[in-house]
Amino acid sequence: MYERALPQRRMTIEQNILPEFWNPPIIEAVLGVEFQPVAGWGVPHFGLFWQEIRADYPSFDVKLPLRNAPGGLAGEIGLAVVERPEVRCWFIDESQSRLLQLQDDRLVINWRKVRQEDAERYPKYTASRQIFEREWQRYHEFLKREGLGVPAVRACEVSYINHIEKGGVWRTFGDLHKVFTHWAPPTTETGLPSPDGVAVNMVYSLPKERLNLKLEIATAIRHADMKEVLQFTLTARGGPESSATEAVLNWLDRAHDVVAGAFKQLTTDQVRETWRGRREHGTI
Amino acid sequence: MVPFDPYFAMTRHDLRGRFATMLEAPAVAVQTVNDRWVESTPSSVAPAWYRELANFGEMEENWDGYGSPRISVDVLKTACQIVIESQCLNLPTPHISPTTGGGVNIEWAIADRELEVEVMPNGEVEYLRSEGEEMHDGSLNLEGDGFQGLAGWLKSGSEQAAAA
Numbered sequence: 001m002y003e004r005a006l007p008q009r010r011m012t013i014e015q016n017i018l019p020e021f022w023n024p025p026i027i028e029a030v031l032g033v034e035f036q037p038v039a040g041w042g043v044p045h046f047g048l049f050w051q052e053i054r055a056d057y058p059s060f061d062v063k064l065p066l067r068n069a070p071g072g073l074a075g076e077i078g079l080a081v082v083e084r085p086e087v088r089c090w091f092i093d094e095s096q097s098r099l100l101q102l103q104d105d106r107l108v109i110n111w112r113k114v115r116q117e118d119a120e121r122y123p124k125y126t127a128s129r130q131i132f133e134r135e136w137q138r139y140h141e142f143l144k145r146e147g148l149g150v151p152a153v154r155a156c157e158v159s160y161i162n163h164i165e166k167g168g169v170w171r172t173f174g175d176l177h178k179v180f181t182h183w184a185p186p187t188t189e190t191g192l193p194s195p196d197g198v199a200v201n202m203v204y205s206l207p208k209e210r211l212n213l214k215l216e217i218a219t220a221i222r223h224a225d226m227k228e229v230l231q232f233t234l235t236a237r238g239g240p241e242s243s244a245t246e247a248v249l250n251w252l253d254r255a256h257d258v259v260a261g262a263f264k265q266l267t268t269d270q271v272r273e274t275w276r277g278r279r280e281h282g283t284i
Numbered sequence: 285m286v287p288f289d290p291y292f293a294m295t296r297h298d299l300r301g302r303f304a305t306m307l308e309a310p311a312v313a314v315q316t317v318n319d320r321w322v323e324s325t326p327s328s329v330a331p332a333w334y335r336e337l338a339n340f341g342e343m344e345e346n347w348d349g350y351g352s353p354r355i356s357v358d359v360l361k362t363a364c365q366i367v368i369e370s371q372c373l374n375l376p377t378p379h380i381s382p383t384t385g386g387g388v389n390i391e392w393a394i395a396d397r398e399l400e401v402e403v404m405p406n407g408e409v410e411y412l413r414s415e416g417e418e419m420h421d422g423s424l425n426l427e428g429d430g431f432q433g434l435a436g437w438l439k440s441g442s443e444q445a446a447a448a
Binding site for chain 1 (some may be wrong): 318319320321322323324325326327328330334335337338341342357360361364
């Protein structure tokens with residue numbers, strides 16, 4: 001009942017511009033919205049809201065709340081002296097690949113790759129958007145029923161996290177030019193060897209799109225299999241024109257288009273070829 | 285067992301000296317806080333021992349010239365969990381090495397006491413503790429508090445040395 005037909009423009013973008021891959025490097029996608037803290041929100045409301053969504057998210061976890069801008073660097077650490085219990089609830093679906101994060105001023109939807117076959121059928125943006133819209137509507141209706149008002153949106157976020165594994169196109173950090181278009185090949189003139197590690201942050205302001213685009217390239221060790229990867233994170237963050245659901249969704253659409261375009265422009269044909277879609281197999 | 289988060293363990297280990305009292309207080313938490321779900325540690329902040337373990341995972345079959353197999357992810361993760369636990373128990377950073385057959389050996393030494401924990405290729409964990417000529421070995425169940433007991437024994441070596 002919450003899912004609506006997507007605008008024609010969105011379908012066209014999905015079909016014509018965005019890359020499709022058989023084995024995409026994406027390991028996590030995040031759609032989030034931050035709003036003014038809901039006055040009157042208390043710990044019992046987490047449980048009441050869980051009752052509403054429990055059929056779709058049967059398990060939960062409790063985390064410290066996010067208190068800075070979403071999209072913080074992985075590994076950021078917080079040391080806090082708290083006056084009262086503060087809570088961020090994770091509601092997790094049965095497949096362990098979909099997560100709804102909720103706290104008094106934020107709602108975030110995450111998808112993650114759990115198994116290789118998840119990557120082969122990773123959800124396109126349209127599917128993630130529909131889930132976001134459904135949960136945002138459910139949250140709105142819950143707040144309304146509880147007499148807690150309507151959330152005043154402050155910012156939204158779209159993030160895509162990619163793991164480009166060592167051993168394919170790149171084997172040393174001297175191979176980064178084979179992965180990223182803006183990276184120059186190493187020269188012998190500097191006398192420097194290949195770097196031992198890489199950490200790059202780039203931020204672009206796109207006022208017309210009402211967002212900032214942050215790109216992070218860093219070497220990382222993935223906990224699941226302890227493999228060394230190049231972690232390429234693209235985060236768009238900004239404010240929609242209003243708190244209306246339509247404005248939030250429009251902002252997410254624009255942000256996604258920017259992120260997808262940047263991903264395509266910044267990765268080389270060589271590395272994208274290794275992820276290339278094979279539609280004839282019918283899995284995408 | 286503590287969370288599988290090498291950066292958390294290292295940071296907690298580093299903070300303990302300065303904020304020992306605070307870290308014991310129930311209202312204070314040190315935790316990685318972001319809105320991500322997939323867990324990874326950036327190399328720039330990953331402790332050296334964690335990078336070393338990850339490197340073991342890249343070693344090809346017959347890495348020792350004696351036909352040893354590759355070290356499995358499960359062995360590496362168990363080794364990692366033990367080091368994280370040791371960091372949270374305030375042990376010094378251990379010496380880590382691969383063992384023939386595809387296991388990982390982890391060693392600590394404090395004063396006259398030495399503790400070796402070996403993660404076997406089949407995932408079982410064995411230990412050898414020694415003080416001078418005296419040695420004792422056995423199996424270790426990581427679900428229980430056996431490792432805490434060994435860590436306590438190891439640390440008390442430095443107290444005895446200081447008292448002497």
